[in-house]
Amino acid sequence: MDVDTREVELLEDTLRKTMLAKSGAELDAALMELGWAEMLTDIPELAVPLVFRLLGETGSHASVLVDVVLNATGNTIGDTVELPLPYANNTWVVWDRSAEPRPSATLGGLPLFPEEEGYPIRIAEARVAVSWWMIGSARAMLNLARTHAVDRVQFGKPIASFQAVRHRLAETLVAIEGAEATLTLPGVDNPDLTALLAKAAAGKAALTAAKHCQQVLGGIGFTEEHDLHHHVKRAMVLDGLFGNSRELTRKAGAGLRARGSAPRLAQL
DSSP, rough: OOOOHHHHHHHHHHHHHHHHOOOHHHHHHHHHHHHEEEHHHOOOOHOOOHHHHHHHHHHOOTHHHHHHHHHTTTTTTTTTOOOEEEEEGGEEEEOOOOOSSSSSOOOBBBBBEEESSSOOOOOOOHHHHHHHHHHHHHHHHHHHHHHHHHHEEEHTTTTSSSSSHHHHHHHHHHHHHHHHHTHHHSSSOOOOHHHHHHHHHHHHHHHHHHHHHHHHGGGGGTTTTTTTTHHHHHHHHHHBBTHHHHHHHHHHHHHHHTTTTTOOSSSS
């Protein structure tokens, strides 16, 4: 399916407005009406980065991550099966897709609940999807911190003019851009390794954004009234899905040591 630039812009605008207005089961239904299943099947290279980045930027959530796993494993998109998903520290979680989620506490605002055990599933595509979600969250945090730095005045000038603040914002941007560059690697020869490295880089970028943007925002960033804490919690939870950044970095390193060489992931 060929999609021109104008169509992509219209789709992004529609998705953003929908995500700002809905979340959870309502957003699941709205995305299906917008053709999410067809997009995931026909143009995943466009649909996954766009949808998951916008989920991060808007702070909304939907169970479309489960659809990515279902599609990669040859199952029906939209199935409400409680599929065990690997989480950090060799644990498992399930995403509750029911119209009436469980009354117990959720994990970081997402309907994720502990599962006693799971089984091996294909997760490379899901790691890429979660990575784009974290990139979106990281950019949202950076935008909040930048806006605060420009508007907040201390000693007669915006704090954005202070070198320490500028360094934190710059380091955050570099981490985000680096992670996004990793996500755009073709990954044809080593899709699993590329997805693993992308997830590790995106997790590191999101956690870097959380740390630096919290420092820039100061006390206001801790309050319930400010949006930052929503993105911080979301980033911490998403980092754990399919292995956190620290675990994946160690896993990649162990694999490279065992191999004795590093595969070429990009033509430079």
